[in-house]
């Protein structure tokens with residue numbers, strides 16, 4: 138069948154090619170989730186990431202050293218870089234400008250046959266055309282060869298040709314930086330489509346996190362966020378690259394030596410960069426990246442790193458006779474305590490695996506990372522005998538402590554303290570025996586725990602109240618940890634055992650729900666619990682089985698109508714809703730009263746009656762001075778203030794409650810805050826408390 142050609146406004150014709158293009162972008166709009174995962178706030182922020190990644194690719198290529206992101210007051214986003222500028226010349230296959238092609242054809246993003254790029258971030262690379270399709274409006278400005286070009290689009294379709302303009306519309310710092318005579322670069326501005334994204338609220342913290350991480354991973358690259366909503370400006374630039382990253386991660390603990398650093402390029406263009414530094418804590422922080430993408434589930438580069446670390450430290454320990462001939466080798470476990478490391482590799486064709494595509498698959502990388510780390514760490518230990526001794530001692534202590542902990546744990550296990558037979562006394566268990574259908578609610582405080590026990594559905598909800606703060610697992614060793622009553626209660630209630638002994642098949646509840654107040658203390662307890670779960674029950678988090686319960690912040694009442702609000706904006710919405718409901722009722726009553734008493738009563742009389750009827754049923758709320766009433770608003774300070782029914786209605790009832798699933802990122806963040814809060818360094822703790830005292834004041 139011949140494809141019909143249709144006249145376009147511009148006077149050209151639509152061809153089969155154009156139809157394909159439109160169908161491609163239409164597909165993105167029909168199923169945005171397929172391209173960006175979700176259309177919630179996460180998906181929304183993905184748009185920035187997508188555009189940003191193209192500029193970062195340009196930086197990785199060595200042809201861009203500054204990127205500016207701007208959040209405009211009207212929610213529009215601009216990303217500007219001082220790279221070479223996206224090519225604007227006509228492409229043979231399509232007969233169109235390359236600039237238009239990358240913005241309108243799916244999967245045409247950036248990789249121009251490999252000539253322009255060495256490496257590129259593969260994970261997010263769905264291409265800027267996806268961002269374009271999901272924006273009501275997008276404009277790109279390119280500076281190249283002393284000229285300026287622009288093109289605009291609406292919902293992915295060009296609304297102009299690629300045309301040369303006299304002068305740039307913007308002067309982003311990236312371009313005027315360093316006062317180059319002929320600056321080059323790309324400036325992209327877009328407005329996300331509210332038809333695609335129900336909520337458009339930018340979170341500067343998310344962008345700042347990416348910019349900081351990217352700056353660490355690309356030394357010499359300058360990245361800024363300009364937030365025009367607040368006037369906030371933040372810039373990141375690190376000469377030290379991953380060394381600066383490691384120093385940052387260790388800022389609240391005492392390091393044992395200067396960071397070890399290695400950078401090496403291999404024949405296939407793979408570049409390995411790594412830094413490591415031991416500190417006096419017991420935790421481990423190892424972050425791995427491939428092409429700037431956080432490979433949260435590790436992979437070949439992490440395996441190579443661990444192998445090299447264990448091998449090199451063992452070899453050195455034997456050499457200096459810290460390990461005798463009869464001693465067993467230190468294990469990978471033993472060399473983890475107090476280790477902070479960042480491994481960043483740049484690779485031509487990254488293979489990302491796993492459900493969330495956050496594990497690096499490329500097998501050849503393992504040997505490359507191992508050999509780079511072997512050589513660098515070997516040399517470091519050789520040349521710094523005092524540091525070497527401290528590192529080896531640290532690992533030996535870990536080995537001895539682990540042995541002691543194992544013995545203590547065996548003892549505890551043998552005593553049956555962790556068996557299903559001795560469930561904690563304060564656990565109010567549910568009658569349901571199937572884990573899939575039941576849930577454990579861990580509640581802060583005995584009094585809230587009491588309400589929860591009364592208010593729950595005892596068929597499937599078990600309640601475990603916790604008294605005060607649980608033990609600081611960062612500092613405590615495993616044996617001491619198991620001696621803590623609150624922690625033991627959690628372990629026995631969950632039933633899985635911990636660490637090496639963790640067994641998912643023994644899990645007693647499908648969901649674990651953490652319930653704490655929405656204040657500073659509550660957030661402290663949540664942090665403690667998340668850290669415990671992160672370090673000792675990580676498979677539960679990985680499986681998405683941990684949730685944070687959300688108690689409401691407000692109770693609103695007008696007449697008999699009650700609403701709960703979980704945020705300030707929800708509160709404002711509820712006020713409006715209640716008032717319009719009340720107004721409508723007044724109107725209805727007025728009408729019926731009028732209808733009934735037609736002719737018998739005057740209008741004023743009827744109205745008075747209606748008002749009376751309204752106020753008779755209104756024992757809550759106050760006059761708003763306009764003949765209506767304002768709802769009574771109570772601010773909930775804590776779970777303890779709610780009675781059993783209210784707790785059920787707002788927080789426990791699956792039909793009406795809000796739960797937030799804990800992600801690995803949440804848990805990692807908690808772990809970091811925890812370090813700052815609880816690590817050995819008093820200074821960091823002081824700073825955190827001071828910084829948060831402000832927030833705390835706003836909380837009441």
Ligand code: 0RA
Pocket residue numbers: 191192195218220221222223224247249253323
């Ligand atoms: C491929 C080739 C060239 C530039 C780019 C891609 C490029 C793409 C983006 C996306 C955002 N910023 C960008 N900057 C550059 C140029 C090839 C050449 O000049 O020879």
